[in-house]
Amino acid sequence: MDNEVFRVEGVSKMFGAFQALNDVSLGVRHGEVLAIIGPNGAGKTTFVNIVSGVFGPSRGRVLLEGADITAFSPQRRTRLGLSRTFQITSLFGGMTVAEHMQLAVRGGDTLGHERAELLEEMGLAGSAPRPVDTLSHGDQRILEMAMAMATKPKVLLLDEPTAGMSVAETDTMIRLICDRLRGKVGVIIIEHDMSVVTQTSDRVTVLAAGAVAASGSPEAVLRDPLVKELYLGSAAGH
Ligand SMILES: Nc1ncnc2c1ncn2[C@@H]1O[C@H](COP(=O)(O)OP(=O)(O)OP(=O)(O)O)[C@@H](O)[C@H]1O
Structure with missing residues (x-):
């Protein structure tokens, strides 16, 4: 595949x-x-756990820009350009937004002014001195995305980025994914909300019972009778 930055192979x-x-x-x-x-x-x-390095596959390989990273720790993957956000917010209550941004780049990928610019783009510049536990849930999730972006990833794994968000927060997240990520980095998004999927994604892969059941454009995949059947009786869209 042309321009491919990330691949899992036979996992x-x-x-x-x-x-x-x-x-x-x-x-x-x-x-x-x-x-x-x-x-x-x-x-x-x-x-998600195999891609991010929480544990290894029983078989198969994980490749970042063609290099085999299957045996690498999550930290080493991040240093090489594979970053992720978490399904459950993973911030430290007492620390400020700015301190979190610094923590994200302990390896030193971004300079102070670049981190400030990122916060500005994400709409969090005014919140830099605030402890993270004073932010809304949506802003906490956006901060996690800013932290992942601060590592200058080649590939970003977003694990249910809109989980628990209000409609307005979800709209903000969709806009950030489209404006800030799409076209700039490779993104894998695990998402239950089909409206988020259709608004943000170039392609969709459907997993069912551990295997790829369908793959293609959002429109084609969501029209696929097999996919409709898989989701029948699962009103939450899971
Ligand atoms: N550590 C484990 N030991 C045994 N079985 C496991 C373990 N982790 C996951 N499974 C099983 O593997 C299958 C896939 O689980 P997984 O959590 O990856 O699915 P999922 O698509 O994320 O589901 P959900 O949308 O409910 O979170 C499930 O049947 C689960 O019970």
């Missing part, structure tokens, strides 16, 4: 005798937003 994961992922292969191009959707238990969290 499988066994938990004892249970196969959570079965021969999953997919790639992300520079500037592309790839959404991964799937019903409960499809293997999305397992996939």
Whole structure:
């Protein structure tokens, strides 16, 4: 694939005798937003953990710009350009927004003025001196994205970025993904909200029972009878 920055190749994961992922292969191009959707238990969290290095696959490889990073720690992956945000907010209550931005770049990727610019772009400049526990849930999630961006990633993994957000916060997140990330870095977004998927993604891959069930443009995938069937009876869109 042209311009591909990230790929998982033939990834499988066994938990004892249970196969959570079965021969999953997919790639992300520079500037592309790839959404991964799937019903409960499809293997999305397992996939996120393997991509970010929480644990390794039973088989298969994880490649960043063609280099095999399958055995690398999460920290080493971040240093090489693979960053992530978390499904559950992972900030330190008493610390300020600015301190979090500094913490994100302990390795020294961004300069002070670049971090200030990032906060400005994300609409958080006025909140720099505030302790993070005084921010709204939406702003906390946006700060996490700013922290991930501060590491200057080549690939960014967004794990349910709009979970728990109000409609207005979700709209802000959609705008940031489209304006700030799309076209600039490779993005993998795990998302349950189909409206977010259609508004942000270039391509969608559907996981079901640990395997790729469908892949293509958001319009084509969401029209696919197989995908409709997978989601039948799952009103939350999981
Ligand atoms: N550590 C583990 N040990 C045993 N089975 C596991 C483990 N982690 C996940 N599984 C199983 O693997 C399957 C996939 O789980 P996973 O959490 O990856 O799915 P998911 O798509 O993220 O689901 P959800 O949308 O509900 O979070 C599930 O059947 C789950 O019970």
